[in-house]
Amino acid sequence: MKVLANDGISQSGVDALKSKGFEVITTKVAQEQLENYINENKVDALLVRSATKVRKELIDACPSLKLIGRGGVGMDNIDVAYAKEKGLHVINTPAASSASVAELVFAHLYGGVRFLYDANRNMPLEGESKFGQLKKAYAGGIELRGKTLGIIGIGRIGQETAKIALGVGMKVVVFDPFIDDVTIPLEFFDGQKVEFSIKTISKEEVLKQADFLTLHVPAQKEYVLGKKEFEIMKDGVGVVNAARGGVIDEVALIEALDSKKVSFAGIDVFENEPTPAIKVLMHPKISLTPHIGAATGEAQDRIGVELADQIGELLK
Numbered sequence: 583m584k585v586l587a588n589d590g591i592s593q594s595g596v597d598a599l600k601s602k603g604f605e606v607i608t609t610k611v612a613q614e615q616l617e618n619y620i621n622e623n624k625v626d627a628l629l630v631r632s633a634t635k636v637r638k639e640l641i642d643a644c645p646s647l648k649l650i651g652r653g654g655v656g657m658d659n660i661d662v663a664y665a666k667e668k669g670l671h672v673i674n675t676p677a678a679s680s681a682s683v684a685e686l687v688f689a690h691l692y693g694g695v696r697f698l699y700d701a702n703r704n705m706p707l708e709g710e711s712k713f714g715q716l717k718k719a720y721a722g723g724i725e726l727r728g729k730t731l732g733i734i735g736i737g738r739i740g741q742e743t744a745k746i747a748l749g750v751g752m753k754v755v756v757f758d759p760f761i762d763d764v765t766i767p768l769e770f771f772d773g774q775k776v777e778f779s780i781k782t783i784s785k786e787e788v789l790k791q792a793d794f795l796t797l798h799v800p801a802q803k804e805y806v807l808g809k810k811e812f813e814i815m816k817d818g819v820g821v822v823n824a825a826r827g828g829v830i831d832e833v834a835l836i837e838a839l840d841s842k843k844v845s846f847a848g849i850d851v852f853e854n855e856p857t858p859a860i861k862v863l864m865h866p867k868i869s870l871t872p873h874i875g876a877a878t879g880e881a882q883d884r885i886g887v888e889l890a891d892q893i894g895e896l897l898k
């Protein structure tokens with residue numbers, strides 16, 4: 583059986599698939615040539631990340647396909663219901679990247695409270711001539727320890743983020759309309775374990791209490807943070823979005839940054855991906871990453887192996 587991993591797959595995933603007897607093709611086929619390629623090569627399973635689109639037309643045009651796999655969480659690029667209706671298996675790896683996304687959130691938070699996003703822009707330009715001025719400009723940092731992190735959405739990634747926050751001594755407040763309480767297991771390097779329970783509170787309370795806010799919700803029809811929500815927040819709050827473009831109103835965010843309501847933002851996902859608004863890219867108070875939440879070796883290894891295991895089960 584043939585598996586086309588069109589947006590790439592980790593070597594561990596390739597090895598796991600090969601050991602189960604699958605032929606793995608890792609050629610990147612352009613979207614418009616995909617239909618021909620799948621039919622000519624009689625591909626059984628198509629694996630994608632977020633780049634390749636698997637729409638109704640492609641599913642209809644490729645009768646050899648038995649399985650569509652998404653390495654990662656969101657399946658916005660796949661017509662899932664239609665594929666299932668046509669009898670195809672549709673799989674993803676929802677938990678594999680949660681810890682990596684949570685670490686990126688903290689990269690943005692730690693970078694934010696010490697102005698790393700700005701220092702890294704200005705040190706190459708003026709570090710030699712204005713060292714003292716830059717030192718002064720970036721001197722007003724704060725610690726995360728003891729501050730309150732507001733988590734909006736306490737699913738897989740929200741919980742991984744809470745684990746780190748608790749570990750570094752932050753208070754954690756949570757809003758999730760579908761969850762009343764969560765028990766988060768904190769596991770230490772030597773096998774010791776502590777369980778920490780958190781009751782969710784209202785969105786308004788989270789917005790009022792948080793020194794920092796991070797979003798971990800699925801794609802939504804409406805903004806989760808817009809003008810109204812920014813008004814409720816504490817002055818000087820830091821905001822991170824590593825969930826989905828479109829859950830924060832970027833125009834309202836820029837206004838809130840300019841008015842100093844928000845002191846900095848960490849943004850990994852953008853409303854207009856893959857061509858984010860220039861106002862967001864150029865803003866001096868935004869710490870930027872190009873949608874790399876899940877892009878660690880460890881997450882990609884887990885994704886590859888999880889896909890291989892599921893494919894092995896479903897197509898054996």
Ligand SMILES: NC(=O)c1ccc[n+]([C@@H]2O[C@H](COP(=O)([O-])OP(=O)(O)OC[C@H]3O[C@@H](n4cnc5c(N)ncnc54)[C@H](O)[C@@H]3O)[C@@H](O)[C@H]2O)c1
Pocket residue numbers: 654655656676679680683734735736737738739740757758759760761798799800801802806824825826850851873874875876877
């Ligand atoms: N930056 C990246 O590279 C990256 C990587 C993986 C996932 N993600 C994104 O992270 C997000 C979260 O993923 P997850 O695996 O934790 O999902 P999940 O389904 O485990 O958790 C989502 C949580 O959000 C809650 N929720 C839904 N609507 C809400 C709302 N309006 N307000 C508050 N809570 C709400 C749900 O009840 C659920 O508990 C998704 O959007 C996913 O696409 C980003």
